[in-house]
Amino acid sequence: MITISKVGGIALLLAAATPALAQQGDAERGGTSAVVCVACHQADGMGMNIPGGESWPRLAGMNADYLAKQLHDFKSGDRENMTMMPFANMLSDQQIADVAAYYAEMASWPELPTAYHAADPNKEGEWLAERGDWEDSTFIPACNQCHGPNGQGVGTTFPPLAGQHAGYIKNQLNAWREGTRHNDPNELMVGIAKRLSDEQVELIAEYYAELPESLAAADAQEQQEDAK
Numbered sequence: 001m002i003t004i005s006k007v008g009g010i011a012l013l014l015a016a017a018t019p020a021l022a023q024q025g026d027a028e029r030g031g032t033s034a035v036v037c038v039a040c041h042q043a044d045g046m047g048m049n050i051p052g053g054e055s056w057p058r059l060a061g062m063n064a065d066y067l068a069k070q071l072h073d074f075k076s077g078d079r080e081n082m083t084m085m086p087f088a089n090m091l092s093d094q095q096i097a098d099v100a101a102y103y104a105e106m107a108s109w110p111e112l113p114t115a116y117h118a119a120d121p122n123k124e125g126e127w128l129a130e131r132g133d134w135e136d137s138t139f140i141p142a143c144n145q146c147h148g149p150n151g152q153g154v155g156t157t158f159p160p161l162a163g164q165h166a167g168y169i170k171n172q173l174n175a176w177r178e179g180t181r182h183n184d185p186n187e188l189m190v191g192i193a194k195r196l197s198d199e200q201v202e203l204i205a206e207y208y209a210e211l212p213e214s215l216a217a218a219d220a221q222e223q224q225e226d227a228k
């Protein structure tokens, strides 16, 4: 089993191995480059879910180094995507750092509880996120072991999933399965994505997309019950 501390170690190693990405970005300058991005990622950086189509991911509030890495990956072809490639290609290294800083500063992701709670075995998405899948001999580790409690993301390496668009999450898992995204450090994602069933891809994408709302709803219900 991979523990959070072990994963933290991997993140540190990766950070040390990628000095080029440590380039300082200027958020204000980044706003100029972002003028062309709003068509898809929207003026508030929240993107859009397009069921069955190519969803535009939320960028607002994501880690700047993570965003910069993705733009470099589109440029190098480690992440093959015909829609994003021309927009990434048009940016210099400095512009990448700037536009990443611009989106990173935008809005914060919903703050979700980090305390451990027992996953419900009847909810397959939740179980996969919190416990993984070992029963079917597919050896899928819990997503949250890397993506943090409630999939809120950890540091520069592990992006947040809770509140990201379902269509986008699904497309990324399929991109790893199909080999068009091969940019994951130490191939941390590809093996996992390949071992997921089609049904699990659907369930986990829905689970994370709806998690901030479903946690808020559960919280409200608990408060109502306490008040009785």
Ligand code: HEC
Pocket: 033, 034, 036, 037, 038, 039, 040, 041, 054, 055, 056, 057, 058, 059, 067, 068, 070, 071, 079, 080, 081, 083, 084, 087, 088, 091, 099, 159, 171, 172, 175
């Ligand atoms: C025509 C629509 C469109 C435009 C314009 C566009 N993007 Fe994208 N962007 C996408 C799509 C679609 C994806 C998902 C690609 C995939 O599935 O791999 C994406 C993905 C990304 C990602 C990866 C996010 C993640 O969570 O890994 C980043 C970063 C990004 N875009 C930044 C930008 C920036 C910066 C600009 C402007 C310079 C821009 N995009 C312009 C459609 C667009």
Ligand code: HEC
Pocket: 002, 007, 057, 069, 128, 129, 140, 141, 142, 143, 144, 145, 146, 147, 157, 158, 159, 161, 168, 169, 170, 172, 173, 183, 184, 185, 188, 189, 192, 204
């Ligand atoms: C061993 C660590 C690890 C585990 C476990 C893990 N991931 Fe990841 N995941 C990563 C890393 C690292 C990245 C970033 C790859 C990159 O740099 O592009 C990532 C990226 C992603 C992305 C892309 C997000 C974006 O913004 O583009 C999705 C979606 C994702 N993971 C889903 C999952 C799901 C679902 C599970 C559980 C079934 C899972 N991950 C388990 C390490 C992990």
